[in-house]
Amino acid sequence: MLIEAGHYALALALALSLAQAVMPVWAARTGDPVLRGVAVPAALASFVCIAFAFGALTFAHVTSDFSVLNVFENSHALKPMVYKISGVWGNHEGSMLLWVLILALFGAIVALARDSVPATLRANTLGVQATITFVFLLFILTTSNPFARLNPAPVEGRDLNPILQDPGLAIHPPLLYLGYVGFSITFAFAIAALIEGRLDAVWARAVRPWTLLAWCFLTVGIAMGSYWAYYELGWGGWWFWDPVENASLMPWLAGTALIHSTIVMEKRDALKVWTVLLAILTFSLSLLGTFLVRSGVLTSVHTFATDPARGTFILAILVLFIGGSLTLFAWRAPSLRQGGLFAPISREGALVLNNLFLSAACATVLVGTLYPLVLESLTAEKISVGAPFFNLTFLPLVVPLLLAVPFGQTLAWKRGDLIAAAQRLLVGVAAGILAVLGLLAIRAGGPVAAPLGVGLGTYLVVGAVMEIVTRAKGGSLGLSLRRATGLPRSAWGTALAHAGVGLTVIGIAAQAWSVEALATVPRGGTLTAGPYTATLTGVVPRTGPNYTETVAQLAIRGSDGALEGRLEPGKRFYGTRNMAVSEASLLTLGLGQVYASVGESQPDGALGIRLYYKPLVLLIWLGAVVMALGGGLSLTDRRFRIGAPARSRSRAQAPAPTTPVAAE
Known part of the structure; x- marks a missing residue:
């Protein structure tokens, strides 16, 4: 009942x-x-x-x-x-x-x-x-x-499905959906503004908290999904440019641009039309992700179900909301005035540059994701677009964007001084250069791009710190501390989020020094990856509530022979589903990890083992958490906890100082 x-x-x-x-x-x-x-x-x-x-x-x-x-x-x-x-x-x-x-x-x-x-x-x-x-x-x-x-x-x-029986997958979908669906409110505000014909700072203030909230959830959701793929699928990777991964990345990129665009609109009454378009496109990309996952047009380890019969209905939803909203935008937007002006060298200009790079990067991911599907539907030819394409197209757009981030923080509104901003960033630039030179000296003969990536991440982290230091700097240490504590929470949140980006960049770049070893190891045999050696001490069977498991017991020792810890990767068999899955095992050592997964056992008792050493890998996900915390801290800013100020009666009787749509 x-x-x-x-x-x-x-x-x-x-x-x-x-x-x-x-x-x-x-x-x-x-x-x-x-x-x-x-x-x-x-x-x-x-x-x-x-x-x-x-x-x-x-x-x-x-x-x-x-x-x-x-x-x-x-x-x-x-x-x-x-x-x-x-x-x-x-x-x-x-x-x-x-x-x-x-x-x-x-x-x-x-x-x-x-x-x-x-x-x-x-x-x-x-x-x-x-x-x-x-x-x-x-x-x-x-x-x-x-x-x-x-x-x-x-x-x-x-x-x-056995691969979904994991704590990560218990948390990942709700977080991701909170991000996806959160952007529906920004979309609704955008359509409501087009219907009403009113765009002003009140609208931007109403939209910005929802955008931040959705962005925070989506950031953590993507990070959780990435970490799940890293430890659950047994291949040691954290990002595969899988179409469903891309489906979550695209609204994240567009949402990041939207956050920065709403700042310009709220502060300077500019970029109104662009901000509304971004709000529409961000939720449209969330709907597109739903279509890719739920329609059956692709198969991925991340999808929960595939049923082509539902694709037509979801496609109709896309046409209704994406096509309808863009049609409304095309009809109403020409009647909207853009608002305030600003010099190219200003904080507004830096945020516009931020939006251009983020939008171009999002378009690159969109093309790489949809092109194989469109080609197959038109010609029945199947092709695969993978990491080489995205590395050659996405990274050249992201690197200059990251280089510009600290400059945007230090420039003044309306008209800035580029030389003065560069002088305030000298500490960050010096820290990045020192990091590059130090790593090149320590790891001579290794990959060149990795030290550059670590230097870029260091520059971002130190640049975020220097923004707070510069704004709080006073005549004495006590005065500086009081000024720092008096800064708006949104300033601290911005610095924290940008520092989180730097930490993630460092973690990604450091994976160029990952070491992988793969071999069939007998009982008592060893396998070495980087400075760590794994010894297979035994293979034992175990029984779970709805599965049976074969577990490899590994002792992990450092280069000095000291025992660092133990790993127990396994192979689980779920009888009801008649399906076997690998269970990787991780040993965290500082910010790095030793990672082990097992393959099939041999008749003589030997076992296929894959062993990785991944330095600083935890920074990838810790950086994402710091980003989300920065967004959450910004949400606690007083401006987001109060409503828009009411106009006085005399002003209410006068024409509203907003941007109305021309009379129809």
Whole structure:
């Protein structure tokens, strides 16, 4: 009965979202306060209904109700509880329900934030957001029903895909969806602004926190997915330029550009049209990622399900929202004035340069991801676009962007002094050069690009620190500390995020010094990678709740012969799925790791072992966490916790100092 109630709740949410989509937008056009007031209760009720449906599906998974088709196909009675819960979104139907739940949650938050934005803008925004909710609910109910029943009910389920039975995959999809869906609010604000014909600093202030929030979640989500691929798939890599990886990277790049563009709009009343376009494109890329993963047009280790039958519906969603929003933009944008002017050498100019490089890099990833799919659909010819293409096209755009980041921090608004900015960055430049020269001296004959990358990362980190030092510098140490503590949290958050980028760059560059060893090792044999040697001390069988496992016991010793730790990589076999997966084992030594995975065992008892030494590899993900923390710290800035200032009565009677669309 609970399952049927969950299904009914989704149908009720569909009707509520339709009412929320139509009435507030109509009220904004007619000025009817009663209809406009429908938005808030409709948004809250829709969220409650969807949350109830999600709870009902979760209960079915937790209690192993195999009369539900979704539970039967993705669960098992002996599966650990954490994977019973994560199995709710470890499949197509459940993951789409999670998507809509987050969508409704964000809509409810906007509905409750009554004083943060003007009433008309909020009504239009809730109407657009409800339209997205309605379409995705319609998609779920017509093509992806998570509450379909089986009669008679099977005794046991088919179990969850073994590679998804991992803590990383329990966390990664919700974080990623919080990022994807968070950009739906910025999209809704953009469409609402085009409908209303009003773009000003109030709009930018309303959009920027949502952009930051979505960007923080997406950053951590991508990092979590990268770390999962690194340790779970057994190949030792952290990024493969897989189409689904690219699908999450593209909205991240566009979202990063959007964050910086909203700063210019809020501070200088400039880049209005460009900012709205970026808001549309960022969510459009999130929808494109959904299409790539859910439509069945590609297969990836990251996809939960592939079903070409659903592709047509998702393609229709793309046409509706991407095509419709770009059409609206093309119609309304020519009537919008760009706003404030600024010199090319200024902080605004640096942020524009930032946007150009980020947009070009995003376009490069988009072309490399979609070109094989388009070519195959037109000519039936299959090609693969991999790391060589992206390294030759993406990196040349990112490197000058990173070089420009510290300069943008030090330039003044409207008109800056490039020479003075360079002088303030001398410490960062010197630190980067010293890092390069030191590494070239220590690792003579090694890769040249790696020291340059580490130098670039060092320059970014020190440049971020020097921005705070420069702004806080006073007559005495005590005064400087007081000025530093008095700086806006957004200044600290910006510096922290840029330093996080530098840490990630250092971690990526250091992988050029990774060492790999692969051999068939007998009992008691050794394998050496870099300064560490692994000794195979034994091979033991183990039994888990829903799998059997063969574990290799490795003793790891340093170059001096001292025992550093032990690793236990294994090979797991899941009988229900009839599927074997590798389980890598990691030994963290400082910021580096020794990484081991095993292959097939030989008749004589020898075992295939792959051993890596990866220096500073943890900086890749620690840097991403620092980036997200910087964004989160910026969100606590006082400007984001208060609403837009109300105009005085005299100003309210005068024409509003905004950018209206020309009368139609």
